[in-house]
Structure formats: C-alpha cells, structure tokens
Amino acid sequence: xxxxxxxxxxxxxxxxxxxxxxxxxxxxxxxxxxxxxxxxxxxxxxxxxxxxxxxxxxxxxxxxxxxxxxxxxxxxxxxxxxxxxxxxxxxxxxxxxxxxxxxxxxxxxxxxxxxxxxxxxxxxxxxxxxxxxxxxxxxxxxxxxxxxxxxxxxxxxxxxxxxxxxxxxxxxxxxxxxxxxxxxxxxxxxxxxxxxxxxxxxxxxxxxxxxxxxxxxxxxxxxxxxxxxxxxxxxxxxxxxxxxxxxxxxxxxxxxxxxxxxxxxxxxxxxxxxxxxxxxxxxxxxxx
Amino acid sequence: xxxxxxxxxxxxxxxxxxxxxxxxxxxxxxxxxxxxxxxxxxxxxxxxxxxxxxxxxxxxxxxxxxxxxxxxxxxxxxxxxxxxxxxxxxxxxxxxxxxxxxxxxxxxxxxxxxxxxxxxxxxxxxxxxxxxxxxxxxxxxxxxxxxxxxxxxxxxxxxxxxxxxxxxxxxxxxxxxxxxxxxxxxxxxxxxxxxxxxxxxxxxxxxxxxxxxxxxxxxxxxxxxxxxxxxxxxxxxxxxxxxxxxxxxxxxxxxxxxxxxxxxxxxxxxxxxxxxxxxxxxxxxxxxxxxxxxxxxxxxxxxxxxxxxxxxxxxxxxxxxxxxxxxxxxxxxxxxxxxxxxxxxxxxxxxxxxxxxxxxxxxxxxxxxxxxxxxxxxxxxxxxxxxxxxxxxxxxxxxxxxxxxxxxxxxxxxxxxxxxxxxxxxxxxxxxxxxxxxxxxxxxxxxxxxxxxxxxxxxx
Numbered sequence: 001x002x003x004x005x006x007x008x009x010x011x012x013x014x015x016x017x018x019x020x021x022x023x024x025x026x027x028x029x030x031x032x033x034x035x036x037x038x039x040x041x042x043x044x045x046x047x048x049x050x051x052x053x054x055x056x057x058x059x060x061x062x063x064x065x066x067x068x069x070x071x072x073x074x075x076x077x078x079x080x081x082x083x084x085x086x087x088x089x090x091x092x093x094x095x096x097x098x099x100x101x102x103x104x105x106x107x108x109x110x111x112x113x114x115x116x117x118x119x120x121x122x123x124x125x126x127x128x129x130x131x132x133x134x135x136x137x138x139x140x141x142x143x144x145x146x147x148x149x150x151x152x153x154x155x156x157x158x159x160x161x162x163x164x165x166x167x168x169x170x171x172x173x174x175x176x177x178x179x180x181x182x183x184x185x186x187x188x189x190x191x192x193x194x195x196x197x198x199x200x201x202x203x204x205x206x207x208x209x210x211x212x213x214x215x216x217x218x219x220x221x222x223x224x225x226x227x228x229x230x231x232x233x234x235x236x237x238x239x240x241x242x243x244x245x246x247x248x249x250x251x252x253x254x255x256x257x258x259x260x261x262x263x264x265x266x267x268x269x270x271x272x273x274x275x276x277x278x279x280x281x282x283x284x285x286x287x288x
Numbered sequence: 289x290x291x292x293x294x295x296x297x298x299x300x301x302x303x304x305x306x307x308x309x310x311x312x313x314x315x316x317x318x319x320x321x322x323x324x325x326x327x328x329x330x331x332x333x334x335x336x337x338x339x340x341x342x343x344x345x346x347x348x349x350x351x352x353x354x355x356x357x358x359x360x361x362x363x364x365x366x367x368x369x370x371x372x373x374x375x376x377x378x379x380x381x382x383x384x385x386x387x388x389x390x391x392x393x394x395x396x397x398x399x400x401x402x403x404x405x406x407x408x409x410x411x412x413x414x415x416x417x418x419x420x421x422x423x424x425x426x427x428x429x430x431x432x433x434x435x436x437x438x439x440x441x442x443x444x445x446x447x448x449x450x451x452x453x454x455x456x457x458x459x460x461x462x463x464x465x466x467x468x469x470x471x472x473x474x475x476x477x478x479x480x481x482x483x484x485x486x487x488x489x490x491x492x493x494x495x496x497x498x499x500x501x502x503x504x505x506x507x508x509x510x511x512x513x514x515x516x517x518x519x520x521x522x523x524x525x526x527x528x529x530x531x532x533x534x535x536x537x538x539x540x541x542x543x544x545x546x547x548x549x550x551x552x553x554x555x556x557x558x559x560x561x562x563x564x565x566x567x568x569x570x571x572x573x574x575x576x577x578x579x580x581x582x583x584x585x586x587x588x589x590x591x592x593x594x595x596x597x598x599x600x601x602x603x604x605x606x607x608x609x610x611x612x613x614x615x616x617x618x619x620x621x622x623x624x625x626x627x628x629x630x631x632x633x634x635x636x637x638x639x640x641x642x643x644x645x646x647x648x649x650x651x652x653x654x655x656x657x658x659x660x661x662x663x664x665x666x667x668x669x670x671x672x673x674x675x676x677x678x679x680x681x682x683x684x685x686x687x688x689x690x691x692x693x694x695x696x697x698x699x700x701x702x703x704x705x706x707x708x709x710x711x712x713x714x715x716x717x718x719x720x721x722x723x724x725x726x727x728x729x730x731x732x733x734x735x736x737x738x739x740x741x742x743x744x745x746x747x748x
Contacts, residue, residue: 009295017299040361042387129558146557148721235557236721237713251358252709253746254383 034260040250052261061237062262065245068152072241073220075156076163080216081209083164088171089201102172106165113162117229120158121145148238151231155239158226163219167212174208175201210281214274221270242266313368316343316643320363320370322356323420323628324349325585329664336656337647345647357383357708364389371644375417375631377704378524381409384631390416391634391641398649401671409629417629418648421667424624424689424698425507425580426600427494428587433486433575437462438477444601449620452539452604459547462493462575486572486594492549495568495577498556498724503564503578504541505716510623510703511605512537515614523705527747534736535609544578545724552727557720566590578603581668581685588683598684600692618699622692625701626670707746714742 034052037045056062087105091098108116124144133141144150178201186196224243227233233240233248240248246266250259321330327349334345348370350356356374363370364387375381375390384390393399393408393415402408402418409417434444447455461475471479481487497503512533517523531537550556559568565583568574570590577583588595604619632644651657652671658678661667668686682690692698703711718738723731 009298012295013298013302016295017302020299021303039383039386040358041364041384041389044386143554143557146554234717234720236717238721248709252355252713254357254361254708 030260030263033257034264036257038257038260039254040256048257052258053265055258056262056265061240061245062242064237065240065242068240069221069223069242072152072156072159072223073217076159076220077213077216079156079160080163080167080220081212083160084167084212085171087164087168088175089197091168092172092175102168105168108161109163109165111162113223113225114229116158116162117226120154120161120226121230124154145231146235148235151235151239155223155227155230155241158230159220159223162226163216167216170208170212170215171205174205178204206281206284210278213281214278217277218270218274221273313640314344315346316640317345317372317647318368318370318640319345319347319372319647320350320360320374321347321372321628321630322350322360322374322376324351325582326665327351329660332664333651333657333660336660337650340656341650343643343647369633369636371633371636371640372648373631373633374420375409375629376627377701378409378411378520379705379708381411381416381629381631382524385411385416388634389631391632392416393418393632393645396645398645398653401652401673409626409631417631419626419670420628420630421626421661421665422624422670422689422693423580423582423627423668424600424622424692425578426602426622427576428569428579428583428598428685429576429601430486430569430572430594431597431599432594433490433572436486437465437481448601451617451619452606455601455604455619456543459493459543463547466490466492489572490575491573493547493575494544495559495564495574496544496548496550496556497559497561497564498550498720499558499560500564501716501720502712503561504544504719504724505713506703506711507580507623508541508578508603509537509711509715510699510701511540511603513702513706514623514699515605515617517702519700520702520705523702526743528744529740531736531740532612533605533609533614535612536605536614538732539606539609540603542727545727549573552723552725554725556724562586570594576601581683581689584683584685585666596684599688600685602692602697618697621697621699622689623701624689624693624698625704627701627704707743710739710743710746714746715739 033043035047035049036043037048087101091102091105095101111119128141128144132138144154182200182204183196186200191199222243223241224247227239227241227244231239233244243266246259246262249262250256319330319334330347330349334347337343338345350359356376357380360370360373363373369389375384381390394410394413396415399408399415399418408415408419431444447458457473458475461471461473461478464471465478465481483490512531513523513529515536516530516532517526545552545556548556550559561579564577565579565586566589569577569579569583570587572591572594584595584598587598600622602620602622605614605617607614607617630648632641632648634641652661652669653673658669658674661669662674662678663681666683666686668682668689679687679690715735718735719732722728723735
C-alpha cells in the first residue's frame, strides 16, 4: 500500500500535465485575453475593461447565433433521447441479431464530426437534390442545404445521427440493470407493455436520463465540427451556431479579444444550464 | 496533502524542463506563404536556391483555400517565426504593423525594380512589401466564339472600350439569338450565326456562380467603390461609407444574373467557381464569365485550345443609374491589383532579414527564378527586367492583363483595404442568402443597408 502512495504522483502526472497544459492554462490565458484587444499574433491594447463583453452581449449576430443554438439544442435533446431510448428498448428485446444492431447504431458516433458533415453534405446535395429529385420531382428533396429552414433541420439530423448511438449504449446499460423479477411480476399481473414502460422501466432508468440529457445538452450547445463541414454557417450566416460564430469572430475578423469574451460567456451559459439540469434531475432519481 | 504537493512539484519540474530548451534556428530563410497553387513549384525553386547558394531554406505553403491569417497568426506566436510571409492588402498590413512584424523595405535597391503600383505596398511613405505578381479580373471571353457569332476585331474593341449600355445591348441581342428570336438593330448580323463549332453548347450568355460569394462580394463590389474611394489608402481610413453607387453595382449584378441560365432562383446557388469556370465556360455553354486571370488554370484543364484564345472585356457600370451619376466613369478599364505581397518579418534578427531579402531578389532576377515565375508559378510579374523572351510563354489571360496595364487602363483593387471579412460576409453572404435567389428590390436594399451599418461597426 505504501508503495502505491509513493508512486501516486507519477501515475497521475501524465494525465494531469496534459489537462493543465491543454485545458487549464489556455482557459486562464483566455480569461486574461478577454480583457484585452488581442489580435492573435500580438496584443494591441492590454486593458480594455469590459468593452469586449459589452460588444459580445449586444452584437446582433451573437444573439442570433445564441437563439439558433438554443432552438437547435432543444430539438436535438428531444430527438436524440427519444431515438436513443427507442433503439435501446428494441435492442434489449433479446433478438438474435441484437449485437449487430448495437454496433451499427453506435458506429456514427465513432466517425469524427467533420467527416460526418461531409458525408451528409454529399447525401443532401447529390443524392437528395440531384438523384432523388430528378427521379421523383418532389420539392421535399431539394435544397436541403441552401434553404434556411431545411438547412437547420439538416444539421439536426446529422447531430442526432451522431449522438443517438452513444446515448443508446447508456440506456442499454440502465435497462439491463432493471431486476428481472420486477418485470416478470408485472407480466404476471397482466400489465401491458406501455404500463410496464411508464411505471417500471422509465422510473428505474431515471439515473441514465440525468446523464444522457446532460451529455446531449452540452454536446449540442458546443456543436462545431458538423456545423463547419455541413453548412459552414450557410446560406449566408443563417445556420451559424454559437461555437462557429465565436470561431469566425476570431479567425475571419481577427478580433480574438472579442472572441475570447464571447467564449467565456458561452462557458458560463453551458455551465449554468447543465449544472441546473443535473441538480434538478438528481432530485428525481429513485434508488432501486 | 503531502501526496498532492509532491504531484504538483513533479508536474512543475516536467513542464519547466520541456519549455526551457533554447535552440538557434537551423535555417537561413523561413518562408510561410499563402498561395497554395504554387506550393510544389516553390519547393522546387527553393531546392535550386539551396544548390546554388548552399543556404538552407524552410518553406511552408498554406495549401488550404481558407483564409491564411489564422494559421499565420499562430506561426507568429512561435519563437522561430517566419522571416518571409504573405500580406494581402492594406488591411493585413495594418494588423502586422501594429505588432511590428513588418520590416521597412524603403531603402532596398530591389524595390526600385517593381514596375506596378508605387513599388509595392506602403504606408506613410514607407515600403513594406513587394508584389508576388499582379492579377486582374473582368469578363473572360473566347475570341473564336465571338468571331463565329459574326463579330469583327473592331466590334470586339468597341465592346471593350464602350459603355455599359452598349455592352448591355450586345448581351440582349445574343440572348435573343440563343432563344431563336430575330435580332434587329446594331447586332443584326449575328442572325446569320449557326449553333455549331464553338457555339454548339451555348445555352446562355453569362455564367454566374451563386455559391461563390467572393466573386460578387469581394470582386464585383470593387467597381462601385473604386469610384467612391479611388485608391486603397482612402478605403483604409474610411470610417463610414455611403455606397453611393449601389445602383450601378446592382446594374452589373442584375445583368449577369438576368442573362444567366438560372436567373434569380435557388438553382443559382448550386454553381460554384469550378462549375462556372470548368463546366459553363470551359464547356462552351456561356459567352462570358466574370473571373480573373487565375481561372486560366481551370479552363486549361478542360479545354486547352479554348484557353489559348482568352481575353478580357472590362466589367462596366452605367454612368447614371437611379439618379446617381459617376463623375468620371471608366468602362474601358479593369481592376488590376497585387493580391499578395512578400513581406519581411521585422521581429527577426537583421541577418535573417538580409537573407530573406536576398532570396526574394534572387527569385525575380536570376534566370532560374524568372523562368519559374513565368512558367511554373504562372505569374504576371510586377517587376521590371522581364524581357519579351522571358514572357514568350505567358498565357492568354496574363497577356491580356499586361495589355491593360500597358495601355494604362488599370483600376485600383480597393477591396483589399476594406475591413476584414466585410465584403465577403456582410455583403456577399447576405446577398447570397436573400437577393441572389429572389431578385427583389427590398432584399437588395436591405443587404446594402446591412453592409453600410456593418462597415461602420467593424471600423470602430
């Protein structure tokens, strides 16, 4: 035991070093930079007070991206969890091919977000628009990425497709933890599937809900990769989610100080929302 | 507690030992340049330089077509920063000046050799960069297509030097011919032309890339602002704009869209630069596309014979539109600008700066360098000292641009001095999201108002 204590720092060090160098230090630097006029390559003015924060909170594009991200997050959280839960239920029925399905549903999560965006871009631009439309002439298949509203839903589809598999795994674990006796007892009492679902499965899976909603909430808020590759904010800037907007403020406009301030505000929003969600969900969990 | 302290001490030790290593740079020149198309050729040239002079040159090119400033700023944060890099216009110069990253080149003997502009890019009388090359854009046309239509050389010249209205009249006539209608008036002779040979695939007059917002955002918007500002310097300091000639801008924009195959519709957004240059123009579907000399590469890929017959007709605007008049209109001139300048890093040692300057000078004055500049980089050189023998293999569009410069029919590229991202995001993309597909006057006006407001915000 004493040996373990001596070597403790060396085991922890690599991970801790990486975390400090890549997350903590840049975060601290970011806070400092948000109070300056940082140009990326150099600092033009070392103290501009709260100017960056003021511009960030009043900027029309920032507020538009914020509103869009909120809408996106709500849609995504609902769709991902409904889909993931349904898939988890299906996959735990005990069918022969369950394992194969589990793997297939999880696969999209393994593919990086950027590549996912490009794949779906191909689907929307070429398969939907050029191939299917030319066969069926249904308006529904046109301009998924050029029409403002359709592009929004295209992004939701891609993000849902990416996250559902991961959430499904969590739900599967939770469902499999439900003691068999409870379900058998319910069957003996003649309960229908629906009442089993509502009265037994869902309450006992509540703990998983806390986790999955937390994950989908924060992932949707922070979404960047598929945004860049699918639409890059287009058409115009109508599908520019918050993370992309912050990225562009720095990269394209060169206003890195402002981008930092936006990022800090972004951080606080996500922290508040997710912590609140976890707090309220924990209250609803039942000990099995 | 002891465990935690020990852990942090170990970590601190490791981090410090990693960052404390000092090393002298192992190169004489470090180029970080932004023109992706010349990346391979430049590496070849650098090998030649190393063989000839024994110096070590490190070269990195930005091969992505995305904005180069992001990665370049990251490079400048390193201890071993680039000694030679690219600057694309006054706005970037201002950013680098603020941090001291540009060396003063005013007293450099080579700078006197620059033939275009005033020697390069300068501020307050001091020179900070020498041009890579010059570029120009306008309406690209294939001479054979026009002669098969029935035009003589004089006709083409009159279109080149004539007014917007005269060009519009021609475009309308061609459109009628394409639709099988009878053409009357000045261009009645094109009625004789048949849809064969080079005209076989024609389906519309102009090819317009709705997806490439930079074409109508960055480039086309240069025209109205050349008349509002005149030079890049004025554009750089302007805190607000009037967009006085918005109607003129709309005239040339509408002309292109109205006489394109797609017109104002969602279909227009499907066309990107490749579609416009390779398929529409390279495939002989249209007579004109608004593009620059760089498009030669794309067209040559598709149809080398056609690529040899290309030339420019300038983009024109009506002198009077709405009730706004341009005091001095130049419908016979095209914007010519240096898109990239070689700058020397002012923050590196003076030895490294001298090495950097030596390389740049060698590139444009030595025989091998000149050969690469014209034939491998496909540049239109901006420095003197290029004899006609050096330029014998210059391509069609390059010769056309040089022709305009020689005849002194070149306009300034003021769009390079506009606020970062403005022309692309606040005008091009806004138009793309509304006006390009709808054609409604309100959408156009809303976009213009938005861009005016954004200019002021960005300049604060």
